[in-house]
Amino acid sequence: DAGITQSPRHKVTETGTPVTLRCHQTENHRYMYWYRQDPGHGLRLIHYSYGVKDTDKGEVSDGYSVSRSKTEDFLLTLESATSSQTSVYFCATESGTGFKNTEAFFGQGTRLTVV
Amino acid sequence: AQSVTQLGSHVSVSEGALVLLRCNYSSSVPPYLFWYVQYPNQGLQLLLKYTSAATLVKGINGFEAEFKKSETSFHLTKPSAHMSDAAEYFCAVSTGSSASKIIFGSGTRLSIRP
Numbered sequence: 355d356a357g358i359t360q361s362p363r364h365k366v367t368e369t370g371t372p373v374t375l376r377c378h379q380t381e382n383h384r385y386m387y388w389y390r391q392d393p394g395h396g397l398r399l400i401h402y403s404y405g406v407k408d409t410d411k412g413e414v415s416d417g418y419s420v421s422r423s424k425t426e427d428f429l430l431t432l433e434s435a436t437s438s439q440t441s442v443y444f445c446a447t448e449s450g451t452g453f454k455n456t457e458a459f460f461g462q463g464t465r466l467t468v469v
Numbered sequence: 470a471q472s473v474t475q476l477g478s479h480v481s482v483s484e485g486a487l488v489l490l491r492c493n494y495s496s497s498v499p500p501y502l503f504w505y506v507q508y509p510n511q512g513l514q515l516l517l518k519y520t521s522a523a524t525l526v527k528g529i530n531g532f533e534a535e536f537k538k539s540e541t542s543f544h545l546t547k548p549s550a551h552m553s554d555a556a557e558y559f560c561a562v563s564t565g566s567s568a569s570k571i572i573f574g575s576g577t578r579l580s581i582r583p
Contacts, residue, residue: 387570399572448571458571
């Protein structure tokens with residue numbers, strides 16, 4: 355299994371507070387992703403990174419920002435948490451070594467509740 | 470832009486019966502297609518993938534999927550369901566471009582009846 359660690363695994367926070375979720379990988383994969391999983395919506399891409407300091411928006415990026423200062427770490431920040439951001443967040447990585455090797459490896463997820 | 474549609478949010482089959490989970494895709498370029506499985510309270514695990522080689526792809530745990538370009542489909546099958554197959558299954562598509570993005574369907578929950 356790819357070494358992907360998400361922290362924290364569970365968090366309850368209040369509306370309006372900033373929250374940062376961390377994804378750490380030990381695989382030296384080039385690409386990293388943040389998804390949110392909600393019932394009936396599958397996994398929706400929030401932001402992704404294709405290298406250190408190179409990031410781009412996904413389909414549900416409003417209210418979220420990301421940073422990647424090192425290959426191994428990809429941070430997701432909720433600037434001011436809202437109840438609509440209550441979800442399970444998954445980090446994923448991809449080696450980027452070639453299209454035939456395309457495969458995303460997932461972390462265990464972070465369950466975030468905004469009250 | 471690419472997208473994936475999974476038909477049926479919940480499928481229930483008897484143990485030993487055929488499993489068929491449906492997936493249709495839309496892509497402006499030749500796609501890479503995936504099936505992932507998620508067991509309760511876990512992340513996603515790759516079952517199989519299609520990357521323009523053989524159209525019939527075999528994966529882990531006895532699952533396979535067939536890429537049909539004319540039908541824009543990539544349905545997942547297993548001849549005989551086991552209780553351990555109960556999970557949520559996600560179809561996904563990627564263009565395999567330099568900024569590779571994998572887009573997921575909404576998922577199908579598979580239940581197995583004894």
